[in-house]
Amino acid sequence: MAQNQSAPDATRRSERSRRAIYDAALALVAEVGYPKTTIEGIASRAGVGKQTIYRWWSSKADVLLEAFLDLSGQAAEAAAQDRPSADASPYGIPDTGDLAADLKHVLRATVDELRDPAFEAPSRALAAEGVVNEALGRRFVATLLEPQLQLYVDRLRSAQEAGDVRPDLDPRIALELFVSPLAQRWLQYTGPITYEYTDTLVDYALNGLAPR
């Protein structure tokens, strides 16, 4: 099944240009915002011809998604380096046996990340694009969001085995009770984002709203 039209030869691709484009795209999104970031601007800042961008990506969002993926990969690697422990899982959720404490810990880390300007600008841009562009949205979720959520699924399953979470629950849905509120506050500015808030979310979610 051959490519329809002159698929570029990836083996001859310039690594140098690819990196420069990632850097330029992330820098511009951070500096001037996503809407004012243009393909021409990226090309010019990267010292690259426009065609080199169009050859390998299909849109501005596409470039940014890959650039952000690359950035996340680097960050994950760096984080793994710092954590010499046995648990190999990158960015894994700790399992100390205290579910509430573990979740609160991870959510606090997420709060920190959401405030890191280097991450905020591109991820917000991609999220926004994804809202209106379903194809990109699904890619964004599949490559970036879902892997993160899977960690919660794993932790919740472990908690079910330990008897800390009801066994009949669907962990994929359960995690949304405390993850989605944070996501929405961040995406839509519906409320402040604090440690206290995420701690509260965990408590509410685990214990339920109804009296015991």
Add this chain to the structure above:
Amino acid sequence: MAQNQSAPDATRRSERSRRAIYDAALALVAEVGYPKTTIEGIASRAGVGKQTIYRWWSSKADVLLEAFLDLSGQAAEAAAQDRPSADASPYGIPDTGDLAADLKHVLRATVDELRDPAFEAPSRALAAEGVVNEALGRRFVATLLEPQLQLYVDRLRSAQEAGDVRPDLDPRIALELFVSPLAQRWLQYTGPITYEYTDTLVDYALNGLAPR
């Protein structure tokens, strides 16, 4: 505190043009999508000069926000008309005494609304724009989202008085446990949106994840 610069005289504003612009904006967003909706396109479809748009609004997003607000207002009015009951609250959440049932009912209605193409296109566009444009995002939330959420706050407070919800909970946060997951699935395509799903959310949220 004088007006900045030659503010137009609102009393002379053409109601006809305003309506035509709202209609054109909503129609175009629904037909060709938000990114391909242009000010020129709106003006042309509305049979209006571009300047008439720029005179009263500052951006495409601004036009759409007002158009959607207007549309929502009309819809609310129409709904109020249909409900001859004593409870005057527009779009109010029913209070039958059964909290779970009431919430499930309202969330199912929300599911229906999220699927109504007439609402979906513009609200998705506004949400996307709001993610990346904080000023607009906050206006979107304040004028459209928060009033809806307030209804949940009211219902939860009533439930607290009835002893169906723990009295120490913050209702504004509590509601997020079942509202935000739906919002996120809709915004980010993180999962299917069904009645079953929203029913499950209500059950999980009221009873909690931990065993009783």
Add this chain to the structure above:
Amino acid sequence: MAQNQSAPDATRRSERSRRAIYDAALALVAEVGYPKTTIEGIASRAGVGKQTIYRWWSSKADVLLEAFLDLSGQAAEAAAQDRPSADASPYGIPDTGDLAADLKHVLRATVDELRDPAFEAPSRALAAEGVVNEALGRRFVATLLEPQLQLYVDRLRSAQEAGDVRPDLDPRIALELFVSPLAQRWLQYTGPITYEYTDTLVDYALNGLAPR
């Protein structure tokens, strides 16, 4: 034979506005140039509604032509005031008996006038417009240029009677030999405009190019 459509009633016309419009038009043409002079600009500077201009004139050029006519009229009146002599002819060409001297004198005065910025800007603008807009051009010539040229015709006829100009010549054409070169240099920047130049023109024209 009534006017086709609501001919304005000239008797109720505001003299105040008319004057203000003339002043504004002349001032703007002098300050920003003819192309950047706009009807809106004139109206605003004159403190007048746009409609008041459109009611009485049909175009920017039309306004300027009348304004300039008015200005010329005033100037002629002022000049007449300064000249208490018996000869009533306004701006008349002196008739001392020395044709060459008289023509040189008048042409030198014209040179001065062509350099007066108050006259230059509007008359140049009108001339330019007239080149490309035949109707206006003809009006410009008929109301402003031709009356001036008629003075030369008169003087040349007088000279013919005195035997200083060949009797068979057409004075209307003859005058062009020394007037048109000056006009062209002014209109088209084809050469410098000096007293020496106009003196030379008179000499060449009177004596001819061929040896005597």
Add this chain to the structure above:
Amino acid sequence: MAQNQSAPDATRRSERSRRAIYDAALALVAEVGYPKTTIEGIASRAGVGKQTIYRWWSSKADVLLEAFLDLSGQAAEAAAQDRPSADASPYGIPDTGDLAADLKHVLRATVDELRDPAFEAPSRALAAEGVVNEALGRRFVATLLEPQLQLYVDRLRSAQEAGDVRPDLDPRIALELFVSPLAQRWLQYTGPITYEYTDTLVDYALNGLAPR
């Protein structure tokens, strides 16, 4: 002395577009007149992006000047082709020994040209623009008018050598006696343009107005 700002690379210029723009500009000026000729109109008629015009020219007048220059160049070339005689001078003035006849001949040809609609529309437009825009006016004169006038200078000098014109005359001024009147009549509609008229001009100019 570096180029001011990102001068375009002339070697990559599209000859095809340049020609199409010339053709469109000349056609539009002839069809709808100079004031109604717009850059957008030229671009659209030429099947060219607006930017392609703005890249190489600074204004509508600029485009037209070059287009007309090009047209004149072609016409001159075509004329040279038709004249297989030894005298290489393009558009040269004949030198039969009879100055009056030669001048009358050339002026009659000029009368014809002034009436050729293909030349009239653009040259009138350029002349008008030049009246009000000194920079363009000077370019118009230097590139189009002056070279023509130089031919008269040459012919007059030859006549001086032959003793047909007084030796002390400045030919550059002398030529204006019969050229400028024609120019003015054409530019300002101050009179009809006929062979008889130009013949008369030559007679008057050569013999002078004063009796012999």
Add this chain to the structure above:
DNA sequence: GCTTAACCGAGACGGTACGTCCAGTCTTCCA
């Protein structure tokens, strides 16, 4: 080691939309 095909930087090209400025018309309110 020399050819050759590709990627590459550069940027001109045909387009679309931007946001602004005016033209000329229409409407409202004041004197």
Add this chain to the structure above:
DNA sequence: TGGAAGACTGGACGTACCGTCTCGGTTAAGC
């Protein structure tokens, strides 16, 4: 009812980018 004010439709302005398309130059693979 003339005039000041200014909102209206409409259209051109000059600019910014889009995505496509050459144009040398450089660079790596294959002969």
